[in-house]
Amino acid sequence: MSIEALRLHSLEIPLVRPFRTSFGTQTVRDVVLVEAIDSDGRHGWGECVTMAWPGYNAEYTAGAVAVIERYLAPIVLGQDWDPERLRSKLDVIRGNELAKASVATAVLDAWLQSREQSLGDYLGAVRDHVDCGVSVGIPTSETIAELLEEVGGYVDAGYRRIKLKIEPGWDLEPVAAVRELWPSIPLQVDANQAYTREHAHHLARLDEFDLLLIEQPLGEDDWWGHRIVAEACATPICLDESILSLESAEAAIEFKAASNINIKPGRVGGFVQAKEIHDLCLSREIPVWCGGMLETGVGRAANIALAALPGFTLPGDTSASNRYYAEDVTKPFVLDNGTLPVPTGPGIGIAPIPENLTAMRVDLIELMATR
Numbered sequence: 001m002s003i004e005a006l007r008l009h010s011l012e013i014p015l016v017r018p019f020r021t022s023f024g025t026q027t028v029r030d031v032v033l034v035e036a037i038d039s040d041g042r043h044g045w046g047e048c049v050t051m052a053w054p055g056y057n058a059e060y061t062a063g064a065v066a067v068i069e070r071y072l073a074p075i076v077l078g079q080d081w082d083p084e085r086l087r088s089k090l091d092v093i094r095g096n097e098l099a100k101a102s103v104a105t106a107v108l109d110a111w112l113q114s115r116e117q118s119l120g121d122y123l124g125a126v127r128d129h130v131d132c133g134v135s136v137g138i139p140t141s142e143t144i145a146e147l148l149e150e151v152g153g154y155v156d157a158g159y160r161r162i163k164l165k166i167e168p169g170w171d172l173e174p175v176a177a178v179r180e181l182w183p184s185i186p187l188q189v190d191a192n193q194a195y196t197r198e199h200a201h202h203l204a205r206l207d208e209f210d211l212l213l214i215e216q217p218l219g220e221d222d223w224w225g226h227r228i229v230a231e232a233c234a235t236p237i238c239l240d241e242s243i244l245s246l247e248s249a250e251a252a253i254e255f256k257a258a259s260n261i262n263i264k265p266g267r268v269g270g271f272v273q274a275k276e277i278h279d280l281c282l283s284r285e286i287p288v289w290c291g292g293m294l295e296t297g298v299g300r301a302a303n304i305a306l307a308a309l310p311g312f313t314l315p316g317d318t319s320a321s322n323r324y325y326a327e328d329v330t331k332p333f334v335l336d337n338g339t340l341p342v343p344t345g346p347g348i349g350i351a352p353i354p355e356n357l358t359a360m361r362v363d364l365i366e367l368m369a370t371r
């Protein structure tokens with residue numbers, strides 16, 4: 001089965017509420033879904049998890065589309081691939097992991113369908129449901145009351161852990177308020193790089209709230225700073241943005257810059273790489289969890305398969321579709337006692353609903369193999 005066409009579907013999907021982090025506020029998800037069509041007529045899907053602007057990852061959506069069109073599609077089209085060979089081939093392009101992951105996943109989905117194997121089975125899933133956490137933005141009103149109202153909704157929905165976004169000026173007080181109302185809920189925070197090394201002792205004041213972890217307090221390349229923060233805090237430090245490869249995961253562990261890791265398949269170039277990082281962490285007894293990028297059902301389905309691997313011992317940002325979307329492009333993932341089911345169908349086990357895809361689509365680019 002060779003890949004005959006790649007279609008890039010650009011969608012705009014409104015969020016149910018604004019999502020504010022230390023680096024910006026989103027109200028709409030601009031997302032590109034990659035569809036790979038093989039010579040037997042199978043359709044594989046992958047989600048490009050870039051944001052519309054390069055304020056979080058260096059990659060951004062329009063740039064990723066250009067990279068796919070100019071560099072990745074010419075590599076992929078007209079050829080037959082297995083996941084490992086495709087991964088090494090795409091590695092000739094530097095960086096651009098989010099773009100590469102989207103194409104690699106679409107091809108992987110079609111390849112798995114041809115073998116009638118699910119992604120979970122291929123990766124080595126050991127669970128049929130995964131525990132779900134939810135990421136809670138900084139309220140646009142910047143009031144504790146709004147935060148508690150939002151967290152209360154998620155606790156009532158059954159989420160198994162809460163993650164609060166923090167930044168300087170929005171940290172001790174909101175965390176204290178949530179901890180006071182829910183003394184035993186698993187709770188963690190994510191700073192998205194908003195602090196500096198000088199904040200190490202300030203961050204240590206979070207120790208009293210019995211958090212699971214503090215995620216990415218400092219800049220993504222500040223390994224030494226993360227080590228300083230890790231030594232100052234009793235709460236485990238987790239890295240997200242810093243982990244771009246197997247090698248950076250190993251550096252984080254050996255350097256004691258982090259004691260657990262958020263794995264996002266997009267950030268590391270795809271599921272083959274994500275599994276390698278998982279395997280390394282499992283062998284070093286470093287707990288991992290699956291991050292989120294406000295995925296539609298396409299990216300969510302694949303993330304849930306990954307989160308079913310044995311080393312994913314902490315609940316991930318694998319929330320239900322309605323956390324972000326009133327209507328998803330796929331059949332929605334609905335929370336079941338704080339968990340989501342691992343898809344069992346061939347490949348990623350899900351595909352966009354054609355009418356939803358058309359209704360949400362703002363652009364379509366079709367790239368064909370040339371003979």
Ligand code: SMG
Binds near residue numbers: 021240291292293318
């Ligand atoms: O999918 O629930 C989700 C998003 C979870 O907080 C989340 N992701 O740094 O972990 C993170 C952020 C990155 C995306 S914010 C634009």
Ligand code: MG
Binds near residue numbers: 190192215216240241
């Ligand atoms: Mg994060």
